[in-house]
Amino acid sequence: MYINVILSPSLGKTTVTKNERGEPVQFVALLETSQDNRYTDEGWTLQLWYSAGAEWQEAEFTPSNDLSLISGFDESSDLKRRAYRLDIYHESIQPLQFTLRFKPEKNSPWIWIKEQSGIADGRLIFQKNYAISSDQFQFDSLFKGTNSNLAIKKASSDVSGTDLYVVSGSALPGTSNVALGAPLLLENFYALVKLSPSWMGPRQGASHFTVDRDAVMAGYVRSDGRHVVILGISGVDNCTTFVQSSDGKIILKTRNDGLVDEHHRAIVATGLEYQRTADAAFYQAREIIRALDIIQDNQDATSWEDNDGPAPLPAWYQTWFDGLAYCTWNGLGSELSEEKIIAALQDLSDNGINVSTLIIDDNWQSLDDNRRWVQFEANKNFPNGLAHTTSEIRKRFKNIKHIAVWHALLGYWEGISPGGAIDTNYKCTTVKWHGGHDVHVVDEPDVSRMYSDFYKFLVGAGVDSVKCDNQAAIDEFDDATVRQRLSRAYQDAFKLHSLKWFSRKVIYCMEHSPYILFRALLPHNGPRVLFRNSDDFFPEIPSSHAWHVFANALNNIFTSHLNGLPDWDMFQSTLPEYAGFHAAARCISGGPIYITDAPGQHDIALIKQMSAVTPQGHTVILRPSRVALPIDPFIAYNSNQLLKVGNSCGTIGGSSFMAVFNISGVENSELISIDDFPGMLLVAKYVIRSHRTGKIGGIYTQGQGKLIRTTLLPRDWEFYTATPVFELAQAGAEKSFYFGIFGVISAMSGAAAIAKQSTKTETKRFMISVTLKTLGTLGFYISDLASRDISNLLITISGQVIPFSTVKKSAQSDTVLEVDIETAWNELGLTSGWSNEVTVIFYIE
Template identity: 30%
Template sequence: MTRNQSLILYPGIHSRTIIKQNNELVFCCQAEQEYTIELWSNLTVQKNWIAFQFTRLQDYHLVISTQHLKPGDYEFTLRFKKENEPWSWSCWLTPIGGMTKFKHDTNQQWLLLLYKEQGNIHLWLPVAQSADAWLSPGINNTIDFNCSSDKASETHLLIASTTTDDFYRLIETALNYYTRFIKKQSDKIEYKDISMLQNLGYCTWNAFGKSINKEKLFNSLDSLQSNDIPVKYVIIDDGWQETSYERITSMEACKNKFPGGLKETVSEIKSKYPFVEFVGVWHALWGYWNGIDETFGKDYDYYSAIDNKNNKIGLIGNPKKFYNEFYSFLSDAGIDFVKVDNQGSFQDLMIKDKISVWDSYRKAMVENAEEFLQSHVVHSMALTPHILLNPILPQSHKSIFRNSDDFFPNEDESHSWHIYANAINTLWKTPALVGDWDMFQSHHSFAEYHAASRAISGGPIYITDIPNEHNTKLIYRLVGQTRHCGYNVLLSKQSPHATFDTVFGNPMEKECVLGLYNLHREKVDNEMVYGVCGFWNPGPRDLLGVVARSKGLPMTQVIAYVVSGEEKGKLVRLNLGNNDVRGTDITDKSPCVMSVRVKGFESCLVSISAIQSFGSISAACLGLIDKFNGIASISRTIFKEYYEAHLTHRSSCCAFWINTKPNQVVLDGQVLDPGRDWKWDNRTGLLHAH
């Protein structure tokens, strides 16, 4: 993980520049190392995001003509890399993989080292409560531990080791140690799940960007309604607020975009579109990208604007009062939750006691969200060491944290990197945090690529479709019909595990798939565990994904069924452990691995269902095989004289594997008619129930 401090860009990230049409826009960059540097921007006629490469003379320069551009708001960010290395992005913790030595001179926040000869893995974790601490490459391939000189006594370096089999527990163990013995806090907290996770959502960002207004919002809701897309919450993202020069000037919505104000807009949404049960809004932690306007901020002890890389950030001395009034206003307007962005930017401010000021904002936001919004917050741009190691979060339930940089719909190179970054960042999740893998568009060439990852991410699932551009069939593979005839998402209950090869195999540079797996347990205490394995091909050439024995997966005889991808429908009986399976006397020799073809820039999901036996009959429930994560619907199975399954959801196709034609099939307490309700294939053992 790295937070780069060796690049300086002009104009700076989050700055606002007003330019005249027919002029040239000049960008300059200085770097301590030699990089390939690109500006990612929508400075195009269609506002499509593309890469503009800097030219290096003495420093880095880029000139973009605005002659062909229409008046409006345009955006940019920066990415950079050394030769033969993956791209790094600004503003987010970024995973960097290397095979033999430390190739990067940027600061590293956490370090995992694999010694192949010994088969050991070591974690180096700098921790601090009110200071900065980091690692950096030293001379002769050594590692230096660095910390704020005035806070040295408050910084620690944790070093932990394990074998390759338990690598995913290494970080969890280190973080628990930090919490209990350094912070001296109890880690015995029972966290409740978040209601937002149960439902499909919609966000305005990639559909409209900052141009969102009431007309566009309602056009989207009309489109969702007419296409029967079962969305239950809406996020009104960046662009709804009243701002000037990137600073918030009012708590009310922009009067030009939402003439009746926020309260009237929300009331009309919930009245006209009854399928929308919850409405949320976006805002930045310090108000907007450049903070709070001076006139507006006087009521909250306005500071003089803080210079942050040529941006003047308007900060206040009384965020508690601001957030009390802001969230009271939002609650009165009918807002149910907030997405709080830009939370990590305080670490770039050159002010005294920046961490205490930073924490005062975070504390004010969290406490008032608890009072007025039942702590329903999506934390964005918060994946930074200080926040992760010193979370100011509610103690009652889990908190949602964005797990990576954005979904960039128009950048083909970004999609495999998005899955990879999310896979690596799941390593740092604690029991209190839920990873948000960001929105995606269902009508998109990489739609299934993203949808499959969201299905097993354990985080919220929400789309950002342009009106009337939907893949309804794809969307319905993410949700299931409940017993009350509504729909909600079929989601894993926890973050997935990245495979060993994904973490240590450097898949963004080598030809190998990205691999993740997650688990599902029946709701009754009978030890039945199911798995779902996912593979994402980051390159253009076909590759193989391999399902094999992994920590956490059922260590037994299982049925592996391919639910999505090139080999959808493939079914293999595997032996992932010993043969002592709930009284079974299975003696046949099943393979211990299964391979699946994953086409270039495509994905594949495989469900894993343990085989149960009663006498000579063996069976396994595969769940809803027309869904990405259909095993998540399995509530309870019973196997005595006949096999019985209970599901939380229904669909057009529930499936079982049975080694012999059954006399009776029972689903949700009802005996199914063999001629009408189910069909068994004696060649594969697959039974489809309708």
């Protein structure tokens, strides 16, 4: 017999609640069993076992006939579902630990959920009044055993409700450690550690702070509900500062590449929400770097923040990373040639996949036998030169708007070929790296000139963007003075000349060196760039895929504060078992989307769920407005918990997205709170739509305790959209209905296709206008659609009435009207003219 019990608040994790003392804590349980069992509904008993540090107590759930609190998008008739409720009056200020047991009838033995499913106890911590009041918070209430040589200075915070401290101390040449102290009241922590010189990734733990590698940042929640973030500052005074651990203490580990004593710095921020606490720390870090004149700003440092430049009106401004891209790396392999690239693009075109950007990855350059760069021009597999290749591509494939090429920061993986054209034309030097190995590189005086000449060559060859890889190589020189001398030379040259020649249309790769993160990417003083957010996509390693998505989601806690968009890497649309998993991750990420399909191997339906076609015929992705963030940063990998990643689109009160991934090897379930959706307004009403099933939840507002039942098998995923709805009623009318616009529901993040919308009340009807960035299937929510005759609806596109054949009620939900805008556009023979938008007007009584 199948038995699944789902509890809210969840087991296996810590939940922070703001319940005042004396207010009950509401527990909700959902029991699911197979239909073909011999037990009656009345026979089941569920009990909560809980403790606040004293003796364990039991409390019995009460069956509830009201399932309206829980929405489920899988209405499988194979399962029988029963809801239960329990209110616990918890007077103690201590965290509440709890688990669950159940039995199908009175004389049956108890089944403990931990034994049945392996799910650990849950913990509930209460945000205390003193934790909420920052006036009562001092630095010594955060840590015990802080080294007395550290200078602690309180700083003003740009984020309301947070407190900031700048921690500094003397750093001798070389590496030194100093104790920040043992975190007090630590409940759970996360850290982003250096997995390699090039990449960072997440770690989590509880009770005792310990990390196995150097961390670029760490955060934890205390048992009083307050969050703390520690961020080491790098790129200042020749110092790189990490967070480490020793016997439960947080250690600041600093590498000083200078020849004299310098000062290391770290930021400690504390607040009531993990995201806002991290925001406060990064804003302060940016101010420190700017104040110390590390970056020479040519304009106000905030002028580019969250802005790609002035957008032409009334059309939406399409940037180079808004187009669907194709990357050659996994799809075409290392034996790259002009013939292979053109054949792959022809294959894409033949299958109706019109990518906007081509990334020519590694192995186009001229190299010697030791993986060293010889000259600017492409290798013999491009017999007529790089310029011929790009010219042929642009001539044959008009959809290609941007062509990027790959190169390494030092030229190639093993540097410059001695005696080659580059070595001859620029001053080069041989230095030690990787523990005593020689590498030949362009030396400091000529780095800028080499980059200028190289990029001038690329522009002349028809290239308008670059992917610069192996950037953390600057951290791998053995000698500190070499690191100090060459790091700045290469980073400054790359930044300056990519701005000059490509307007910063660049992708940073293998760039998780703290020096690069803080020096090149933290300041918001130029156009937004793209940067790789984690280690590579490895199609041949099944175990890597869930980790890849998990690592990217957690890394976004750091990278969401940089001046660019995180690139979650390319993937293949026909990847066995995990293609949809990766696609959902890219759609929620807020970053670019690249496919790297092998010729003839495409999942067209999946690609269409990630992209749409503009009225001008360009294939674009539908990016949310922000960078995605994990809903709970303390969820560990393979911990029998679902990974929830949130994002939103539009202005305040727009649609909210949540992608959910099973990153464990077993089936997992959760009752997801509506309150977990980011960016929702307390006063607004929303409907939740499942992309996988097309089903709609009820009408919700935040703070009502509504829950979404989600059960995912291993490798499974879901993508939810919370869409605002509003009540429509004529003056004096007794009846009303709710109306909302989902956007292009044929795509996962289709709400991002909405450029603007408005509603006007006319004498006997309402006029709803929606302007879209793309074509596709437009979805409307109409609460009373089931009772309406759709032949009475009037819908126009660009002023013309839409063919009735393109309008239908959804087969998945009786409250969703589907309008096939793309088919209507083509049947009516419409053209875009100067605009890259399409306006649909809906008249409804």
